Amino acid sequence: MTEIEQLSYDVIVIGAGGAGLRAAIEAREQGKKTAIISKSLFGKAHTVMAEGGCAASMGNVNDKDNWMVHFGDTMRGGKFLNNWRMAELHAKEAPDRVWELETYGAVFDRTPDGKISQRNFGGHTYPRLAHVGDRTGLELIRTLQQKIVSLQQEDFAATGDYEARIKVFAECTVTDLTKDGDRISGALAYWRESGRHLVFEAPAIILATGGIGKSFKVTSNSWEYTGDGHALALRAGASLINMEFIQFHPTGMVWPPSVKGILVTESVRGDGGVLTNSEGKRFMFDYIPDVFKAQYATTEEEADRWYTDADNNRRPPELLPRDEVARAINSEVKAGRGTPHGGVYLDVSSRLKAEVIIKKLPSMHHQFKELADVDITKEPMEVGPTCHYVMGGVEVDPDTGAASVDGLFAAGECSGGMHGSNRLGGNSLSDLLVFGRRAGAGAAAYVDSLGSQRPAISDDDVQVAARRSVAAFGDGGQEGSENPYTLHQELQQTMNDLVGIIRKEEEIQEALDKLEGLKARGEQVVVEGHRQFNPGWHLALDLRNMLLVSECVAKAAILRTESRGGHTRDDYPTMDAEWRHVLLVCTLNADGTIDVERQEQIPVRNDLLDLFESDELGKYFTTAELGGRI
Ligand code: FAD
Numbered sequence: 001m002t003e004i005e006q007l008s009y010d011v012i013v014i015g016a017g018g019a020g021l022r023a024a025i026e027a028r029e030q031g032k033k034t035a036i037i038s039k040s041l042f043g044k045a046h047t048v049m050a051e052g053g054c055a056a057s058m059g060n061v062n063d064k065d066n067w068m069v070h071f072g073d074t075m076r077g078g079k080f081l082n083n084w085r086m087a088e089l090h091a092k093e094a095p096d097r098v099w100e101l102e103t104y105g106a107v108f109d110r111t112p113d114g115k116i117s118q119r120n121f122g123g124h125t126y127p128r129l130a131h132v133g134d135r136t137g138l139e140l141i142r143t144l145q146q147k148i149v150s151l152q153q154e155d156f157a158a159t160g161d162y163e164a165r166i167k168v169f170a171e172c173t174v175t176d177l178t179k180d181g182d183r184i185s186g187a188l189a190y191w192r193e194s195g196r197h198l199v200f201e202a203p204a205i206i207l208a209t210g211g212i213g214k215s216f217k218v219t220s221n222s223w224e225y226t227g228d229g230h231a232l233a234l235r236a237g238a239s240l241i242n243m244e245f246i247q248f249h250p251t252g253m254v255w256p257p258s259v260k261g262i263l264v265t266e267s268v269r270g271d272g273g274v275l276t277n278s279e280g281k282r283f284m285f286d287y288i289p290d291v292f293k294a295q296y297a298t299t300e301e302e303a304d305r306w307y308t309d310a311d312n313n314r315r316p317p318e319l320l321p322r323d324e325v326a327r328a329i330n331s332e333v334k335a336g337r338g339t340p341h342g343g344v345y346l347d348v349s350s351r352l353k354a355e356v357i358i359k360k361l362p363s364m365h366h367q368f369k370e371l372a373d374v375d376i377t378k379e380p381m382e383v384g385p386t387c388h389y390v391m392g393g394v395e396v397d398p399d400t401g402a403a404s405v406d407g408l409f410a411a412g413e414c415s416g417g418m419h420g421s422n423r424l425g426g427n428s429l430s431d432l433l434v435f436g437r438r439a440g441a442g443a444a445a446y447v448d449s450l451g452s453q454r455p456a457i458s459d460d461d462v463q464v465a466a467r468r469s470v471a472a473f474g475d476g477g478q479e480g481s482e483n484p485y486t487l488h489q490e491l492q493q494t495m496n497d498l499v500g501i502i503r504k505e506e507e508i509q510e511a512l513d514k515l516e517g518l519k520a521r522g523e524q525v526v527v528e529g530h531r532q533f534n535p536g537w538h539l540a541l542d543l544r545n546m547l548l549v550s551e552c553v554a555k556a557a558i559l560r561t562e563s564r565g566g567h568t569r570d571d572y573p574t575m576d577a578e579w580r581h582v583l584l585v586c587t588l589n590a591d592g593t594i595d596v597e598r599q600e601q602i603p604v605r606n607d608l609l610d611l612f613e614s615d616e617l618g619k620y621f622t623t624a625e626l627g628g629r630i
Contacts, residue, residue, distance in 0.1 A: 004188075004462060005198040009035040011443045012187055012200050014174050014229060015208030017045030018137070018432030019412025019439070021144035022097075023206045023401075026440025028151055028166040032447055035200060036148075036166070037189055039173040040224050043141060046210050046413070047432065049222070050137025051265035051363060053119055053129025054101075054433070055426030056094035060115040061127040062310070067091040068611050069125050074427060075612075076291075077123040077321045078391075078420020079564045080580055080620040081242070084604045085398040086418040090427070090434050097433035098130050106143040108132055120270040121425040123321040125295075126310075129426040134265050134363045140429060172198070174228070175541055176465035177205060177236045177408070180455030184236065184407030188465040192538060195531020197466050201457045203450055204443035206401070207233060207394060207410040208436065215546045215553075216387035217489075217496035220252055220263035226542035227549035229414035233394045234548060234588040238403040241416040241583045241599075243392035243549070244556035245566040247423055248501045250325035252386025254343035259371045261386040264346065264364060266425040268381075269318045271360050272307055272351035275329070276380070277337035277344055284317035287328035291619045292320060307351075323422045323565050326385040330501055333384065343384035349377055385501055389428065391419045391566055392552070395585065400442030401435055407446060407455065411439035421565025472527045472540040482524045484540040491518055491546060499554050504570040508558040515554060519547050519592075551594045552586040559584055559596055577622045 011027040013020045016038035027034045038045070057070040071091035075082055098116065102108065108130050109117040118127040132139040152162040159165075171192045178186045178199075186201040209229030213221025230240055251264040269275075277283050285303075288296045296317045297303035303316035318325065329344050339345060348357055354377035358365050361376070368374040368381055393416035394403050401409040412432045419427060472484070498511035522543055527536040562576035563569050583599045603625065609617065614629050 004466060005196070007035070007198060007200050009033050009200060009202045010447045011035075011204045011206065011440070012037060012202040013206045013208055014187065014232070015045070015210060015412070015414070016040070016042055016168065016170070017208060017210055017412060018047035018140050018144065018429060019436040020045075020206070020208030021141070021148065022433050022436030023208055023411055023440035023443070024166060025144065025147055025151065026437045027206075027444050030441060030444035032444045034166045035169060035202070037169045037172050037174055037187075037200070039171065039192065039228070042168050042170040043145060045141065046221065046225065047137045047429070048141045049263070050140065050429055051134040051263065052121060052267040052270065053131030053136045053426050054094075054098060054140065054429035055121070055124060055128045055424065056098045056130055056430055057091065057126075057128060058095045058098065058116060058118065058130070059126070060111055061118045065126040065128060067095075070094070070128065071608070072611055073124050074424060075420070077422055077424040077427075079422060079575060080420065081564060081601070082420030083398055083417030084608055086435070088608060089398060089438070090418060090431055093434045094430035097430065097437065101140065101143055101433065104143040104147040106132075106139050108139070119267060120319065121266055122269065122319045122325065123424040124426065129270070131267070133359075134267050134361050136429065173538065173541065174232065175469045177232050178457050178461045178465065179236060179405075180458065182406055183455040184405060185455035186457040188462055188469070190469065193533050195534065195537070197469070199457065199462050203454050204407050204409065204447050206439050206443050207408070207414050208412045208439075209414045211390045211413040212546070212549045212553075213387050213390070214542070215491060215495050215550045216246075216500070217492040218252065218261040219387040220249060220261055221387070227545045228542070229410065230393060230552070231545035231548045233403060233408065233410065234586070234594075236405050236408055237588075238405045238408055239395045240392055240552055240586040241395045242421070243390070243416075243552040243586055244560050244584060245391035245421045246387060246553065247322055247389035247391060247566045248326045248385040249388035250322055250329050250385055251346055251383040252388075253367075253372065254339070254382050254384040255341035255372055262367070262371070263386065263388065264381060264383050265361070266322070268346060268348050268361060268364060271348065273318065273346050273348040274316070274351070275318050275325070275344055275346055277332045278339060279337055281337075283332055283337070283344075284320065284325065284328055287324060287331070288317050288320065289324060292324070296320060321422055321424060323568075326501060327568060329383070329385055339382045341382050343382040345380040346383045347380035349379060354378070387496075387500075389413065389423055391421060391423055392416045392556070397442070399438065400445070401439030402442050402446070409439045409443050411435040421567060469541060470531070472525050472537055473531070474526055481526045482521045484525050484527065484536055484543050487518055487521060487525065488539060488543055488546070490514070491543070491550060494518070495550055495553070499550075499557055502568050502570050503557055505558060508554055511554045512551070512558065515547065515551050519551070522547050548588070548594070552596070555594050555596045556584040556586060575620075577620060580620055581622070581625065
């Protein structure tokens with residue numbers, strides 16, 4: 001093997017989305033020499049695509065809002081399977097993180113009296129999403145990057161080198177983590193442009209690689225979402241939780257086929273959009289589940305009144321949590337009441353004036369005009385469910401983001417627990433800021449605790465990982481000649497059709513059988529050409545990760561014999577309280593297969609349970625868990 005460039009850092013952050021950048025800022029502010037590695041261009045992460053906003057109970061639009069209401073909404077949204085400590089920290093700290101973003105230079109939309117404006121979103125009791133039109137993620141990334149530049153300027157003033165304490169490695173993919181005994185020691189990466197390897201020696205690594213959506217055919221996610229962080233964690237010996245819970249956002253574009261899956265922000269419904277079927281019926285009133293009956297309007301008149309008088313009316317059912325709306329749309333289409341292109345109608349033109357739509361939803365207006373030749377100020381959109389977000393991820397300590405392997409941390413979409421079985425819209429951007437910061441601090445504290453006992457990186461391990469990463473060029477002893485693009489398409493179709501929005505045992509089993517075959521064929525992938533910018537090779541490496549995380553999703557999905565949040569079983573259609581306190585934990589066996597074990601959740605602290613009515617808790621918890629409460 002040729003000589004590999006070796007670099008040394010205290011903390012490496014893999015991923016330059018909101019979670020990664022906030023983590024890196026924290027680690028650097030705590031005095032740690034920090035590297036940010038991103039396989040996409042700097043500034044191109046999923047965070048930049050976030051439209052609707054960042055949830056934080058600042059109470060700017062309705063002063064009844066506070067962290068306790070936000071905590072309650074988050075737990076309800078996740079069907080009480082959430083890691084309650086994460087949900088508590090998130091609800092308490094999100095407002096400070098939004099304020100902090102303003103000190104970094106974020107310019108949020110304003111209320112008439114000059115406060116940060118907040119909009120309604122599904123499952124949130126009060127208007128709670130701080131936003132910048134429907135381009136909130138762009139502002140979030142812009143200001144976090146700006147903060148990094150300002151830190152680099154400080155470093156230049158102190159050392160004469162902008163990159164002395166924080167450096168960005170863009171278009172650089174991490175393929176493996178290395179360990180010294182049980183502790184993380186570094187990571188192997190390659191430059192996407194040249195294909196050349198580089199190795200990072202570092203005692204602490206923060207995974208902030210986002211989600212896994214590219215394993216599904218219809219998705220709002222872009223090419224980077226291949227579950228790399230999930231797979232890196234598994235291969236390093238860490239565990240994943242909640243992998244059966246995948247969020248299918250109710251509203252993706254369904255037409256034309258080339259853009260199927262692209263997101264239609266929930267803000268359209270938050271700002272007054274209504275869903276109708278091909279018969280013109282506003283069907284969501286038929287789909288309000290018992291657990292939400294008290295909070296949602298049962299007539300169109302009441303739902304319409306809510307937009308102008310939220311205190312005295314219940315919310316429209318279009319603003320139920322995403323899992324409920326996605327299932328309802330799926331049922332309408334299946335019952336033959338869908339649109340010509342297999343979706344339902346979403347109309348905002350009958351409620352808002354054209355100029356208001358263009359001001360509040362500029363990206364949606366542009367997106368539909370450009371991609372589908374639909375003017376949303378005059379006509380309805382056609383929408384249907386799209387794979388959007390993974391609730392499952394690396395099992396972490398809520399306070400520090402530490403995974404079960406020493407030196408490994410995770411934050412953002414690639415970590416698990418915070419959102420339980422279903423995430424509320426807007427709760428991801430706040431999650432990134434709250435837990436990005438915590439993981440940065442956790443990693444810095446871990447490095448401090450090591451003193452001079454830093455783990456060493458083994459050259460042998462690096463060479464093994466480097467050889468593995470180029471195996472698809474044919475020097476890895478493969479006999480076959482599988483094409484990564486073909487395998488990827490088969491994987492996406494399998495996950496879409498068999499482990500998608502509605503699941504049943506036979507189909508999940510069929511998916512598992514197919515995944516086994518795909519995994520074996522994955523070993524035989526061969527790519528043409530050489531290592532200079534070679535997309536086939538990049539996909540071959542991503543495929544290894546997607547296959548592993550897809551196995552986690554399918555294996556956990558077959559075991560959870562109930563329906564909850566982002567896991568709907570046709571053969572077990574109801575929620576079962578005996579499953580609420582159970583987590584399914586995925587680990588990697590030595591033979592490369594995934595093992596899934598049941599683990600009991602830590603019981604919710606009493607003072608947090610006191611925030612709910614006993615009647616409501618009785619819908620989710622077992623009688624034994626609630627003891628004397630009911
Ligand atoms: P990302 O922002 O995706 O960043 C992941 C980073 O990891 C990228 O830099 C990527 O290049 C890098 N990476 C991945 N693998 C590797 C590797 N092997 N090596 C090196 N780098 C790697 N949430 C909300 O709260 N509000 C919204 O309004 C909202 N709107 C959304 C709209 C869309 C269209 C989408 C897709 C999502 C939306 N979400 C929203 C969800 C939210 O945007 C994401 O969950 C969140 O941005 C994830 O942030 P992250 O930092 O965890 O990951």
